[in-house]
Amino acid sequence: MKVLKFGGTSVANPENINKVKSIVQGKDDGKKVVVVSAFGGVTDVLLDTLRLASEQNLDYHKGLKELEQRHINAIKELLPVQKQSAVLSKVKSDLNVLETLLEGSYLIGEVTPKLSDKIVSYGELLSSFIISEFFIAEGMNATFTDSRQLIVTNENYGKATVDFDKTNSNCQSHFKMAQEQVFVLPGFVASSNSSNSTTLGRGGSDFTAAIIAAAIDATILEIWTDVSGMYTANPKLVKQAKCVSHISYEEAMELSHFGAKVLYPPTIQPVLGKEIPIVIKNTFSPNDEGTRITKNTNGEGKTVRGISHVGNISLLSLEGPGMIGIPGISKRFFETLSMESISVVLITQASSEHSICVAIADEDVDRAVDAVSQAFEFEMARKKIKPVLVEKELTIIALVGDNMKSHQGLSGKMFSTLGRNNVNIRAIAQGASERNISAVIKKSDVKKALNSLHEEFFEENIKQLNLFVMGVGNVGSKFLEQIRQQREYLKDELQLNLRVIGISNSRTMAFDEEGINLNDWEATLAKGQNADKSKFFDIVTALNFRNSVFVDNTASNLVADSYPDYLKNSIAVVTCNKIACSSDYGFYQELKQLSKKYNAPFLFETNVGAGLPIIDTLKNLIASGDKVNKIQAVLSGSLNFVFNNFNDHVTFHDIVKQAQEQGYTEPDPTIDLSGIDVMRKILILARESGNQLDIGQIENESFLPKESLETNSNAAFFETLKKNEAGFQSLYKKASEVDSKLKYVAQFEDGKAKVGLQNIPKGHDFYNLEGSDNIVLFFTERYPNQPLIIKGAGAGAEVTASGIFADIIRIGNF
Numbered sequence: 001m002k003v004l005k006f007g008g009t010s011v012a013n014p015e016n017i018n019k020v021k022s023i024v025q026g027k028d029d030g031k032k033v034v035v036v037s038a039f040g041g042v043t044d045v046l047l048d049t050l051r052l053a054s055e056q057n058l059d060y061h062k063g064l065k066e067l068e069q070r071h072i073n074a075i076k077e078l079l080p081v082q083k084q085s086a087v088l089s090k091v092k093s094d095l096n097v098l099e100t101l102l103e104g105s106y107l108i109g110e111v112t113p114k115l116s117d118k119i120v121s122y123g124e125l126l127s128s129f130i131i132s133e134f135f136i137a138e139g140m141n142a143t144f145t146d147s148r149q150l151i152v153t154n155e156n157y158g159k160a161t162v163d164f165d166k167t168n169s170n171c172q173s174h175f176k177m178a179q180e181q182v183f184v185l186p187g188f189v190a191s192s193n194s195s196n197s198t199t200l201g202r203g204g205s206d207f208t209a210a211i212i213a214a215a216i217d218a219t220i221l222e223i224w225t226d227v228s229g230m231y232t233a234n235p236k237l238v239k240q241a242k243c244v245s246h247i248s249y250e251e252a253m254e255l256s257h258f259g260a261k262v263l264y265p266p267t268i269q270p271v272l273g274k275e276i277p278i279v280i281k282n283t284f285s286p287n288d289e290g291t292r293i294t295k296n297t298n299g300e301g302k303t304v305r306g307i308s309h310v311g312n313i314s315l316l317s318l319e320g321p322g323m324i325g326i327p328g329i330s331k332r333f334f335e336t337l338s339m340e341s342i343s344v345v346l347i348t349q350a351s352s353e354h355s356i357c358v359a360i361a362d363e364d365v366d367r368a369v370d371a372v373s374q375a376f377e378f379e380m381a382r383k384k385i386k387p388v389l390v391e392k393e394l395t396i397i398a399l400v401g402d403n404m405k406s407h408q409g410l411s412g413k414m415f416s417t418l419g420r421n422n423v424n425i426r427a428i429a430q431g432a433s434e435r436n437i438s439a440v441i442k443k444s445d446v447k448k449a450l451n452s453l454h455e456e457f458f459e460e461n462i463k464q465l466n467l468f469v470m471g472v473g474n475v476g477s478k479f480l481e482q483i484r485q486q487r488e489y490l491k492d493e494l495q496l497n498l499r500v501i502g503i504s505n506s507r508t509m510a511f512d513e514e515g516i517n518l519n520d521w522e523a524t525l526a527k528g529q530n531a532d533k534s535k536f537f538d539i540v541t542a543l544n545f546r547n548s549v550f551v552d553n554t555a556s557n558l559v560a561d562s563y564p565d566y567l568k569n570s571i572a573v574v575t576c577n578k579i580a581c582s583s584d585y586g587f588y589q590e591l592k593q594l595s596k597k598y599n600a601p602f603l604f605e606t607n608v609g610a611g612l613p614i615i616d617t618l619k620n621l622i623a624s625g626d627k628v629n630k631i632q633a634v635l636s637g638s639l640n641f642v643f644n645n646f647n648d649h650v651t652f653h654d655i656v657k658q659a660q661e662q663g664y665t666e667p668d669p670t671i672d673l674s675g676i677d678v679m680r681k682i683l684i685l686a687r688e689s690g691n692q693l694d695i696g697q698i699e700n701e702s703f704l705p706k707e708s709l710e711t712n713s714n715a716a717f718f719e720t721l722k723k724n725e726a727g728f729q730s731l732y733k734k735a736s737e738v739d740s741k742l743k744y745v746a747q748f749e750d751g752k753a754k755v756g757l758q759n760i761p762k763g764h765d766f767y768n769l770e771g772s773d774n775i776v777l778f779f780t781e782r783y784p785n786q787p788l789i790i791k792g793a794g795a796g797a798e799v800t801a802s803g804i805f806a807d808i809i810r811i812g813n814f
């Protein structure tokens with residue numbers, strides 16, 4: 001005989017019940033026991049309705065009406081007209097009793113656990129009756145059996161304890177005698193010796209099915225639900241979760257104990273002794289293989305089999321000097337909790353014996369605090385033990401696997417993954433079975449923690465980066481386009497999944513938790529909310545995604561000011577904005593330290609030489625023990641463009657204008673022409689080589705006349721260029737006379753930096769620099785005479801975007 005259990009969603013409506021019928025009729029025709037839950041959501045409605053009634057709130061009638069309608073509609077849709085009236089009259093009479101019970105609660109303004117069980121049992125009683133009648137009407141050889149006549153429990157209402165001796169013998173005799181092929185039974189409900197209705201705990205229909213399967217030595221227990229098996233993590237929270245095809249009873253028990261709701265924890269116990277396999281299947285995708293739960297998986301597959309979590313947890317701590325070396329404190333503590341029927345989900349005790357800390361359900365906290373405070377009143381009054389400490393709104397996450405005990409380093413990996421993602425761990429425990437490692441964390445971090453751990457333990461190196469991009473102008477839009485083009489390649493070749501979750505320009509900002517569609521991000525952004533930097537930050541932190549990266553493509557100092565906030569939340573920062581690294585040394589230093597402390601990369605390769613790997617190379621030199629003696633560089637793509645094209649046939653004004661129009665200068669061209677931009681770059685290189693330097697210490701002899709530097713609009717600036725054409729021509733003439741070219745050079749040596757226009761003679765490394773190219777010469781201890789040279793395109797939106805992209809990839813490999 002087979003036992004099949006169908007959960008709430010599987011029987012939520014007539015359409016689904018038809019699917020259930022096909023599955024039950026199935027391929028094989030042996031006898032079948034079919035255990036069903038209440039129609040999806042009905043148990044919650046019943047409990048809510050009862051609560052309202054007991055609070056003397058007449059709104060309880062609404063719930064009653066809803067229940068009436070759902071059940072009557074189901075009958076009307078499932079049964080042919082001629083068969084409806086008998087079923088309707090039975091169901092209506094049940095609903096009348098239900099109404100009377102609720103009215104009773106309303107009148108006395110009270111509810112007892114006994115009444116609650118009686119009322120809530122109607123969910124399963126009605127669903128199973130209607131489904132059995134439907135099966136019969138469809139010509140199946142089916143019958144209804146009331147589980148309350150088979151399963152006997154004590155009167156611990158809400159979660160009664162089963163009397164297995166009586167239950168087993170009831171089941172055996174019942175199914176032996178019966179002639180039918182299919183028995184439809186309500187899950188969840190049972191009855192006490194005195195014939196009072198009891199229930200087996202929320203989610204208890206799984207347990208009903210397991211009790212019956214064990215009692216009648218079923219060949220298999222099939223749990224039909226709304227997911228295709230037991231997953232590596234709750235698929236509703238972790239998109240990448242995968243179905244585990246085979247798992248041991250113990251692993252399944254551990255996962256369900258720590259919150260994998262797909263199986264009610266007590267379910268495994270009855271079938272385990274008899275080694276009846278459990279198979280979890282999807283009613284809505286019956287051909288999926290599902291998960292098979294058996295005695296032993298012989299170490300197949302991974303060490304960590306699943307990650308689960310239990311919410312609504314509080315931590316209760318008892319501590320104080322009076323606990324050290326005094327025997328029996330823990331015993332009294334746990335006895336106190338046990339007397340209150342409070343179950344302890346997790347225990348940690350500091351090795352100093354100074355404190356005991358337990359995790360319990362939020363709903364038990366008040367009772368626990370009262371009871372423990374009373375039990376230790378004497379010690380607390382004498383300050384030997386401190387008042388009970390409570391922390392609420394927590395969650396336990398657990399890694400589970402049979403073979404975890406034989407593997408070292410799993411907990412290290414678990415905690416460093418959480419740490420890297422700024423998930424604060426409140427307590428840690430390792431189960432005595434060594435089959436789980438669990439950690440208590442804040443409720444608000446659950447999704448991030450589950451996803452980071454899942455990525456670490458299950459996703460075979462596929463890493464997801466969640467990008468928040470501020471600034472989608474020239475560089476930003478090219479960057480988004482490059483991501484769009486490269487996404488698939490990165491996924492396939494680098495196992496890197498890039499998603500742009502948020503974008504903003506100065507007017508609007510838009511977010512999509514699933515990733516913004518990069519084919520029409522412009523439209524998405526246009527429809528977005530008003531841009532606001534601090535709100536942008538609030539949304540990024542509230543989303544709390546793992547591997548988040550803030551990308552700054554602006555030139556704004558206000559945006560740069562926000563980097564510390566991102567880094568402190570372990571959010572990486574990638575920027576082409578030079579302001580942060582070239583402003584006050586203290587700020588640069590702070591950003592570097594925050595990056596280290598919070599394990600959040602802070603990358604700014606594009607600050608010098610756009611896409612050229614200049615900073616990265618410098619970093620590698622320093623990290624491998626080299627020392628920089630001197631840096632010589634041409635670092636301004638804009639100035640290079642200008643001086644490469646300037647001669648005695650054109651005017652300086654026209655060339656600068658052309659550079660601006662082609663996007664080679666900053667929007668304000670004086671930033672380039674005054675040399676300030678080059679100063680910032682050499683400053684960054686000097687700092688990255690390990691020197692403490694500020695912009696004021698850099699020598700800059702400007703080739704521009706004073707009046708050009710003092711203008712306050714682009715138009716006025718260009719006017720001064722026209723006016724001083726003769727001066728520029730004379731610079732050109734002097735250089736050509738000595739067979740040299742004009743180059744704007746930055747230099748750092750002996751702790752000093754300077755920038756300025758120089759005549760570069762033929763044969764010099766800088767002489768043949770073309771277009772907007774950049775060049776850097778690093779003279780180091782390893783490269784004392786022949787410098788390490790990096791040369792190439794050093795300006796332009798496209799190469800800058802690709803430099804930002806390269807930083808993102810570096811984070812991916814981090």
Ligand code: ADP
Nearest residue numbers: 007008009225226230231233234236260261262
């Ligand atoms: P039913 O009503 O069929 O008993 P439940 O809602 O009780 O269904 O259990 C199925 C749900 O369990 C899934 O929809 C899923 O959200 C949740 N769940 C939690 N953890 C897991 C997991 N590790 N694997 C599969 N499902 C899980």
Ligand code: ASP
Nearest residue numbers: 037043188202203204205
């Ligand atoms: N209907 C009950 C509940 O919602 C039992 C079950 O579905 O397993 O908890």
Ligand code: MG
Nearest residue numbers: 007203261262
């Ligand atoms: Mg369930």
